[in-house]
Amino acid sequence: MFFKLFLALATASLLVLSGLLYSALSSSREALIRQKSDDMTLFIERTGQYLDLYVQNIRNLLINVSASIDGPLMEDDEGLRKLLQVQIGRNSGIVADLFVLRHDGTVLSSNQLMYDVVGHSELTRVFRIVDEHPGLINWSEPYYSPLQTRRTIAFAVALKDGTGALLAEVNTAQLTSRLNELLYDSGQGFTLFTGKGNIVSDDPKSQIVPYKTGTLPPEMEDDFVKELTGLPNGINHIQGKGGPLMAVKSERNQLGWYLVALTDERTFRAMDGRLYVRFMILGSLWFSLLLALTLAISRHFTKPINRLALQMDRLRGERVALPFRQSERRDEIGRLSRSFSTMLEHIQELLLAVKMTEERKKETELKLLLSQIRPHFLYNTLACISSLALQHRVVEVDETIRSLVKLLSYSLGRSQFAPLEEELQALRQYMQIQNVRYGDAFRLVEEVDPSLLPVPVPKLMLQTLVENAIFHGFASKGTGVARVGALAEDGRLLLTVWDDGEGMTQAQIEAVLTGLLHDEGGQAQRSGGIGLANVRERIRLHYGPEYGLRIQSEPGRWTKATIELPLP
Structure with a gap:
């Protein structure tokens, strides 16, 4: 309804505006021609007076x-x-x-x-x-x-x-310069002839008069001169260098010379163009007003039904939770709107209950995953302390216990996230424990962009990757270097742990990411890879399936684990 009403009014308005534009352009051109003609006539009179005085x-x-x-x-x-x-x-x-x-x-x-x-x-x-x-x-x-x-x-x-x-x-030269000063517009020119048709003065720099090429001083084309001398007194139209010219010829001086004043008719079209632009602006404003009026007219009839249809379209995904504005009408449309609003409220209540249940389930899964990490780490550390105590290495026991306390304080905090800087500090504490246990066999190198240190990351993820490198990558070599990196790329935070250990095959990579390895008989068994699978699952629960953990490796040479997280 709105489109049909607007189309009818727009068509009528377009016809009226077209008529007005045609009439205005015609009147404007006629007025401009009269003005230019009067200007050129005045120029001829002033030039005649100047020549007489000259x-x-x-x-x-x-x-x-x-x-x-x-x-x-x-x-x-x-x-x-x-x-x-x-x-x-x-x-x-x-x-x-x-x-x-x-x-x-x-x-x-x-x-x-x-x-x-x-x-x-x-x-x-x-x-x-x-x-x-x-x-x-x-x-x-x-x-x-x-x-x-x-x-x-x-x-x-x-x-x-x-x-x-x-x-x-x-x-x-001075005569030509003075006559040029008497002109009103840059799109004008003149030619002064004797009674026998010979040129006395003209503007050799004129852009509207055709001149011969390669002549010095410049000379007008012979056909153009012949046409000028043959013009009758009064207003005439001839073809110039770039288009039609209006020529006014007169003999108003004591010497009997003829003066032809020229004006480029393209200036008329330029004025038409400016007037056309003004009409386009006026037309745009009018159509905008017409659109607003049409919208106001049709709004009373179509808006309530359209609003109700839009609300029904929102019954997909989470958009059902958007607020619904009831119609105040007292007719059938109003009753339908109120009934739909009541139904929508019930749906929103059910969706809210389902969402809260899913959030509680997600939180429970995350706590379970963290509980898998902490006992695993605690068991390994206590085994290390026990070994040191049996060896009567009191100083190392003291340092290890201090590092363990700090790590437990960090890991047992209420929040599941910590700034990257704190995660790296906890990683250093972990490496201190491992260095006490194994000597300086393992070395940690940090390559982190300082601007990323405040970025929050899930706790203990880097420790899990470094632990995997030590106990699985360096197991046969006994020594190794682990490089921890952090950089921003395309709106993502990339955390990497690279080691120069024994590497993994593609089958081993898939096994550690699922937390399963196979024994010699082909039977599946849980392994240390549970830590990497844990990391990947935590990322999925926190950030969604588009983020996660990927592993690259060259068997016998190196392994690189990369965590992709969104930047805040």
Whole structure:
């Protein structure tokens, strides 16, 4: 019921949100296009005003300089070059170079050294623009200037009395930089054309305009230039380097030049993407709210039955002990819930009684296992003391009794567990007893990680393993080394006892782990292996079947017993 209700409401909401998204995207795109168009139109107007002011400054410069040049100055090379250099210093942001053409054909430059070294093959042709409109300031079409190493244009005027002509080359690098500053966005560009369709200025670093490869200075692709010059005034759409561009073309300056402002239309898609993300967030919030509302609506009808079904599913294993929340309803569902609760209480009581019985049984088994260990150890130790007394070795008897007292105090404690550090200390006491009895025939080496010393372990486990090594591993050799180790690995505590005794076959390993050996007639008999079987059974009762004791051995060379316990 809940799923069907939610699906119906979600489908209706999805249709409404889709319609709203489509409408918003359309409106947003139209508004963005209008804004970009207005920005580009404003850029064109500002650029036209700037170009008019730019040209007026050049005209004033030419008029002022030409008025300062008279007959005597025309004959003074040094004075004339100095005048040109001073004017360039004052107007370097507008004009790159000033040239004076004398009537005898010689040319003086504001940068005479560069002119003499590089030359300027275009000057003779460019100076001819003076004759187009005598007495007026004229300008050329764009041409390549070797002094600027880029495309430029020139403004020229005839000097008084026909003594020569004055020409100024525009600093197109500064002009391009200034026009770039007037742009509003990094995804925009521009191209400035003369009335004849020749490029005056453009941004060679633009990422939206296609340029020819391997040209210096950079040149636009011919097809793109042809398409730009052929555009009508107003808003147009063309294909750029990386996608469609919006182009606004206008002629709003005194020179009759055309300015084309370009905008990458991918910025429109980027805005659409951001708006789409916002709608997705809004839609997610709405569907979350819708889910909550649907859940609240269906909750009144389905929750009591679902709760009762879940409680019935818990009637497996120990989950039956989980608390049950009765329904407060007064209808049939409420009566069924109360009846089920009563039945569940009876089941829980029975399970609790069974669990307590199992725990008492487990505790009894552990006590029985410990009672098997202590008499066995006590018997061996008392036999050792008896032997020492018969030999009148009083000092050894005293030391052995002291060690025995400490071991009995440790083993008879109330807790079945002790820190690993205390277990090792008890093991040292045990080895002291054995060394008194057998001399220094047996040596104990400890290889324990100090960080594991506080970890609790079952008592007397290490002693049982070392005792097995002494009485079974070293029996024929008479001497040996037992290495006791402790390390942590994959969340488990590994306790190891390695000895260099006579080793065991696989059949012997299986026999000592079960506590049974076989005599020569094949009859099963109890043996000293009961201690190892005892250790394995204690681990199983304490920690479960996934932990225990395993033995590895190479007959005649060594034996290694490993106890696996969980780390707390």
